[in-house]
Amino acid sequence: MKAAVLRAFGSPLAIETVPDPVLGTGEIVVDVVATGVLSYANEVFSGERNYQLQLPVVPGPGCIGRVSAVGPDATHLKIGDWVFCDPTIRSRDNAMMPDITLQGWSARGPGALKLQRHFGDGAFAEKVLVPTENAKPIGEISESDAAHWCAINTLLVPYGGFLAANLQAGETVLVSGATGNFGSAAVAVALAMGAACVVAPGRNEAVLADLESRFGDRVRTVRLSGHEDDDRERMKRVAPGPIDCVLDIMPPSVATSVVRAAIMTVRPYGRAVLMGGVGMLGGAGLDLPYPWIMRNCITIHGVWMYPPDATVKLVGLIRGGLLRLDHSDVTTFDLAQANEAVAHAAAHAGPFRMTVIKP
Numbered sequence: 001m002k003a004a005v006l007r008a009f010g011s012p013l014a015i016e017t018v019p020d021p022v023l024g025t026g027e028i029v030v031d032v033v034a035t036g037v038l039s040y041a042n043e044v045f046s047g048e049r050n051y052q053l054q055l056p057v058v059p060g061p062g063c064i065g066r067v068s069a070v071g072p073d074a075t076h077l078k079i080g081d082w083v084f085c086d087p088t089i090r091s092r093d094n095a096m097m098p099d100i101t102l103q104g105w106s107a108r109g110p111g112a113l114k115l116q117r118h119f120g121d122g123a124f125a126e127k128v129l130v131p132t133e134n135a136k137p138i139g140e141i142s143e144s145d146a147a148h149w150c151a152i153n154t155l156l157v158p159y160g161g162f163l164a165a166n167l168q169a170g171e172t173v174l175v176s177g178a179t180g181n182f183g184s185a186a187v188a189v190a191l192a193m194g195a196a197c198v199v200a201p202g203r204n205e206a207v208l209a210d211l212e213s214r215f216g217d218r219v220r221t222v223r224l225s226g227h228e229d230d231d232r233e234r235m236k237r238v239a240p241g242p243i244d245c246v247l248d249i250m251p252p253s254v255a256t257s258v259v260r261a262a263i264m265t266v267r268p269y270g271r272a273v274l275m276g277g278v279g280m281l282g283g284a285g286l287d288l289p290y291p292w293i294m295r296n297c298i299t300i301h302g303v304w305m306y307p308p309d310a311t312v313k314l315v316g317l318i319r320g321g322l323l324r325l326d327h328s329d330v331t332t333f334d335l336a337q338a339n340e341a342v343a344h345a346a347a348h349a350g351p352f353r354m355t356v357i358k359p
Contacts, residue, residue, distance in 0.1 A: 005057070013338045020127055023071060026132050027130065028067060028131075029068050029070075034149070034357070035124060035358075037357060058122055061122055062123060067079050067081045082141050084153075085103075088102060089101050091115055103134075147330045157305065161301070162186075162193055165245050165271040165273045168244075169195070170196045172199065173197070173245045178200035178221075179204040181353075183250075198220070199265075201262060209221075246265060247272075251278075252281045263286075273300075327352045334357070334358065
């Protein structure tokens, strides 16, 4: 099969012929129809992000495809089924504390690197091998819609955060990082889950206006000034009532003061979810005040990715018409154009834009 291979950090992807995946028990082979290219893929492939990735590797976390082979223990999936290949691969021998690797993308710790040695190759290829439980059925779709369905790879991340926070219909949510790719997805997901209002702070006035235009008066935008105390009060004032839940999904480059300003808008007994990258490149810590957390009974959730059943629930929101996939403008590339796709994704980063490779 053809695949895009990363042989060294800082080098272009090489389009090569590699062996087809070999099916084993507990595994599924999927024909890749469409796979999204994250906007910061160039930073991963250059080594700038310092992700743990054993080379050479076929990169690409997650895809939409059709089952082409099933193992002997698969009892529901059958050849031809449309699936989302969930890149969040968990070890099976410790249910309480599984090691996790993101297929074709990154690992954390020695156990995850061991997983990566077997399930390392991702979706920038004509076929991909995944654990049986990671081939998530999405129901029948047309091949022309597969690229838009790649959006669930982004939507699932904030959805996992809101599930951890037990977001309830009618609550007020603040999304810290709302003008970014994952942040704008968080706005859409929160509304689909029934949030009465989403407060969306940011500095990009064009994106803030676009969020208001897309989602109407259930979204309240705030232009950040960079002054922590002033921004915190302005975010509180624009909300129709107390803020029940704050989701932070800021990138690594953002100052911790911006994150702190947003988190400390949450009401007493409220919840804050940390899903962003702040601090991953070094620098000051978040420094949330202990007395404020304790006296206001604040619950803080650290969340990485999403639970195994999240895809099924998210597909339900999509199938029910609560969450739309047609918000995104999609640009597609052939597998042979993988390097062009990576450059395009970086140059056209932002909300509701997707770069997709169709092998």
